[in-house]
Amino acid sequence: MSEKKLNFSTTKIRTISDCPASLEKGKTLTPRTSLTRWERLNDAIVEWLINEAPEDVAIEEAEKNFSYFDQLQQKILKDLFSRFRDIYDKNNSSINVDYPNSSISKFIDDEEVFISAYTQYEILDDNSTEYIKLKVGKTGVSDLDKAIIQKTKVENETFYIADLQNNELSEIDTVDNPDEIIDESFKFLDKYLSGLREPTPGNHCSMCSRTAVCGQYPVIGGEQTKQNYRGILISKTNLQNKDNCERQLAWKTLFHIPKEERDYESSAGIIGTKFHEYSQSMLVNNKHPHKQGELSRLKDLLINEDQEISEMVLRKYQQLLSEIEGLNNLEITLSEHALGFTCITDGLVLNVSQKLYKGKVATTFMGKADLLGRLDGIPLVVELKTGAQLPEHAIEAKLYALGALIQTKEDEVVVLHIYANDKDKKTVERRFTLKQFDSLVEEFQLIAEKVGNWDPSDSLQPKYNVGEWCNFCDFQNTCVEFR
Numbered sequence: 001m002s003e004k005k006l007n008f009s010t011t012k013i014r015t016i017s018d019c020p021a022s023l024e025k026g027k028t029l030t031p032r033t034s035l036t037r038w039e040r041l042n043d044a045i046v047e048w049l050i051n052e053a054p055e056d057v058a059i060e061e062a063e064k065n066f067s068y069f070d071q072l073q074q075k076i077l078k079d080l081f082s083r084f085r086d087i088y089d090k091n092n093s094s095i096n097v098d099y100p101n102s103s104i105s106k107f108i109d110d111e112e113v114f115i116s117a118y119t120q121y122e123i124l125d126d127n128s129t130e131y132i133k134l135k136v137g138k139t140g141v142s143d144l145d146k147a148i149i150q151k152t153k154v155e156n157e158t159f160y161i162a163d164l165q166n167n168e169l170s171e172i173d174t175v176d177n178p179d180e181i182i183d184e185s186f187k188f189l190d191k192y193l194s195g196l197r198e199p200t201p202g203n204h205c206s207m208c209s210r211t212a213v214c215g216q217y218p219v220i221g222g223e224q225t226k227q228n229y230r231g232i233l234i235s236k237t238n239l240q241n242k243d244n245c246e247r248q249l250a251w252k253t254l255f256h257i258p259k260e261e262r263d264y265e266s267s268a269g270i271i272g273t274k275f276h277e278y279s280q281s282m283l284v285n286n287k288h289p290h291k292q293g294e295l296s297r298l299k300d301l302l303i304n305e306d307q308e309i310s311e312m313v314l315r316k317y318q319q320l321l322s323e324i325e326g327l328n329n330l331e332i333t334l335s336e337h338a339l340g341f342t343c344i345t346d347g348l349v350l351n352v353s354q355k356l357y358k359g360k361v362a363t364t365f366m367g368k369a370d371l372l373g374r375l376d377g378i379p380l381v382v383e384l385k386t387g388a389q390l391p392e393h394a395i396e397a398k399l400y401a402l403g404a405l406i407q408t409k410e411d412e413v414v415v416l417h418i419y420a421n422d423k424d425k426k427t428v429e430r431r432f433t434l435k436q437f438d439s440l441v442e443e444f445q446l447i448a449e450k451v452g453n454w455d456p457s458d459s460l461q462p463k464y465n466v467g468e469w470c471n472f473c474d475f476q477n478t479c480v481e482f483r
């Protein structure tokens with residue numbers, strides 16, 4: 001029997017379940033500032049935990065870990081560090097900070113394969129051991145982590161989550177079906193290890209370092225992306241801010257500055273999401289969306305929804321139907337399909353030692369089209385909108401058009417924006433042909449050049465521009481503080 005061991009963290013399991021190709025060879029230098037901030041915070045906490053100097057000295061020393069960043073990111077980190085000190089009482093117990101983990105294993109094809117749930121700090125005294133998992137974001141501990149901890153922990157061990165988002169240190173809870181969760185993960189690993197690693201693009205691409213190399217977002221001009229290129233991904237939603245405010249675009253895409261909390265999710269947002277979901281399930285591969293009985297079918301699908309949501313979705317769907325009624329030979333075949341491409345430009349690259357130098361940047365533009373199909377035989381992209389018609393929607397149409405021209409290799413693409421709302425109910429049609437290919441490329445190349453020259457350590461470098469768009473910005477207070 002082979003002695004070889006394979007180890008997968010629970011994070012890796014999640015990454016490959018999103019897309020099995022995301023861990024394949026070949027990637028770009030893609031700084032993930034939120035991860036870098038997390039690492040520096042962890043370094044500071046470790047130093048503080050083991051430093052026996054007086055408290056103010058220990059804090060000052062630990063905060064030196066933040067000096068690489070600009071003032072805003074330092075403030076974010078100091079705040080998180082202070083939250084940790086508020087919820088955890090430092091004591092004299094001995095500490096292991098070498099990523100302690102709990103593992104569970106299974107033999108797959110004669111190899112022992114481990115799945116490991118990692119924590120950050122192991123605090124030991126004579127009678128007990130405490131483990132602490134550090135979390136700064138909104139997502140809590142995964143069910144797989146919980147299941148592994150539940151199955152492996154022994155008496156006198158306690159596992160905590162230091163949840164800095166909610167300012168609490170609480171015991172990691174249990175799940176009802178740990179064996180099932182673990183079995184599912186091993187079944188999934190079995191498939192992965194057997195070589196099934198097709199790319200599955202989606203929103204998770206924004207966390208991947210392979211956008212410019214995996215083939216889903218081809219490089220314009222066919223240039224080979226190299227490992228020392230910097231990788232950047234700009235989503236179509238964030239791209240819409242590009243003409244209004246560079247700071248907003250940069251904070252969302254490159255710096256992942258935490259968004260300010262809103263007390264509620266707007267009902268318009270909830271209705272918009274539901275309208276998209278139900279319209280997609282009604283229209284994909286439906287050759288007769290106008291035939292009798294279709295609205296009853298939608299009503300049946302909506303049966304478990306709140307009455308107000310149900311009525312609004314039905315109304316908007318009827319508006320959508322009336323907009324597509326006159327379209328000849330409409331075929332909808334896909335929904336939520338990722339379209340995109342990559343531009344290579346000169347720019348600033350941050351290497352693994354955090355040194356900045358002039359090099360090449362591969363900027364991927366991607367969007368998930370609401371609906372895809374053909375209109376009179378021509379490739380078609382449909383974007384559904386429940387809000388007002390905005391000038392920014394033009395760049396979205398261009399992104400889809402260029403992505404579809406590249407992906408289909410055909411010489412024309414139609415992009416429809418369908419506005420299902422009481423005021424503007426209408427359709428905006430844009431047609432793009434190969435004749436526009438070069439000018440489209442040039443437009444995205446210019447955006448890529450600008451973004452590729454932003455220094456990843458300095459979130460205050462991109463310029464802010466105040467205007468009516470600030471009312472919809474997620475960083476209003478943070479922005480005012482750092483003007």
Ligand code: SF4
Pocket residue numbers: 019020021022023199200201202204205208209210211212214215216
């Ligand atoms: S960019 Fe997306 S599709 Fe490509 S490997 Fe990464 S996660 Fe998969």
Ligand code: SF4
Pocket residue numbers: 245246247248464465466467469470473474475476479480
């Ligand atoms: S508040 Fe206004 S100026 Fe500031 S980042 Fe947002 S959009 Fe830009």
